[in-house]
Amino acid sequence: MSYKKIKEMWENSNKNFLHNNQNFDSMIKTAIDGKKQTALAQLIKRYQMFSRLSIVCIFTGAGMFKYLDLPMNIRILTLLAFAIYLSTAGIMDYWLYSKLSEIDIANMKVSTVSSIIGKCRKRHHQFMMILIPMCMIIVGIIIFGSVNNKWALGSVICGVIGGIAIGACQYMRFMKNYQTLSEEDNDYNFM
Amino acid sequence: MTPSYAEYRLHGITYVLKWLRYALISLVSSEPPLYNPVHGSRFTIGSIEARFIEIINDNKALINKICYFYANSTDDFKDLQQDAIINIWKGMSSYNGESKTTTWIYRICLNTCVSTWRKNKKFKSHSPLTHSIDIIDDPTEKDEQMEQLHYLINCLNSSEKMLIMMWLDEMSYDEIADVCGLNRNTVATKIRRIKEKLYKLSQTLI
Secondary structure, three states, X not given: OOHHHHHHHHHXXXXXXXXXXXXXXXXXXXXXXXXXXXXXXXXXXXXXXXXXXXXXXXXXXXXXXXXXXXXXXHHHHHHHHHHHHHHHHHHHHHHHHHHHHOOOOOOXXXXXXXXXXXXXXXXXXHHHHHHHHHHXXXXXXXXXXXXXXXXXXXXXXXXXXXXXXXXXXXXXXXXXXXXXXXXXXXXXXXX | OOOOXXXXXXXXXXXXXXXXXXXXXXHHOOOOOOEEOOOEEOOOHHHHHHHHHXXXXXXXXXXXXXXHHHOOOHHHHXXXXXXXXXXXXXXXXXXXXXXXXXXXXXXXXXXXXXHHOOOOOOOOOOOOOOOOOOOOOOOOOOHHHHHHHHHHHHHOOHHHHHHHHHHHOOOOXXXXXXXXXXXXXXXXXXXXXXXXXXXXXXXXXX
């Protein structure tokens, strides 16, 4: 097949797209009304929400720890580890939020946008790799402190299972809004 | 605090320069700039809306086409269309008409697809969306040709797809380089390679 033929096919497809009677009115209205956000805007908003939430959780967590049936030294250690974990998560989410906020779809070049997205996605995975061990350390400390209390131990285990489920669900939601840059399809790296 | 005479003068000069730039753009460009640096926008909110609707209607085929080639499913296609339209609306305030509307639309649509495109392996196949999306209104159109073209384009990776789409739309190498953020020579080399790849792929169709 010659290029001429391919071009001809392309022009035919143009006609098809042009004659497509799909109604853009509702989409235009949605855009003007500003009721719907783009996937990127939703992702940015979610990072912002999580960065704020982690700061709030430090204080609420501190308030709740006094109810934990743990020895005082373990309680302080847990509280400290919890605060470090949440502040790290908050900083990481804020970094991702600020990096993604830099994207200007209307004026940036495609290579710039794709490199920012790729970088953020990579960092998201790296941050997860830092936060998961930190979380496991906290759980380990709590388990160590509540070995003698079977009810507390049971609660911790239930909490861990619930946490994993919620974490996995949130992780999937985050990843859904990212461009997938897997090794096999890492084709946006122009530079 | 009252501004000094020098500040007034500077402000006046800036004002005149901005107006001159604005007038020059209006003269050179076939389309009037939406953004007026002096009064924010030359158009009222209503006229920005009118211009936006006009741009969307004029470039409906282009938006459809880009989103279509980057979508993996009907839902993806609709989401991409909606996101692209939202981004065009958001970008209206910064669009000054310096670049061609099609180039601007291309940039926004490609950036939208790059930043939101989701790869779902379940849907990833070389079979195009011709059957899942009601693209062709006229049943007499060459459906087979559409499928062949989709097959060929979907065999390329995303950056190749982007370059060949712009090349097929007869955009100049400079325009392509401007949208992609690549060197002009790199664009030329890449397009040559893609054309060779397309040619080889097309041989498998025969």
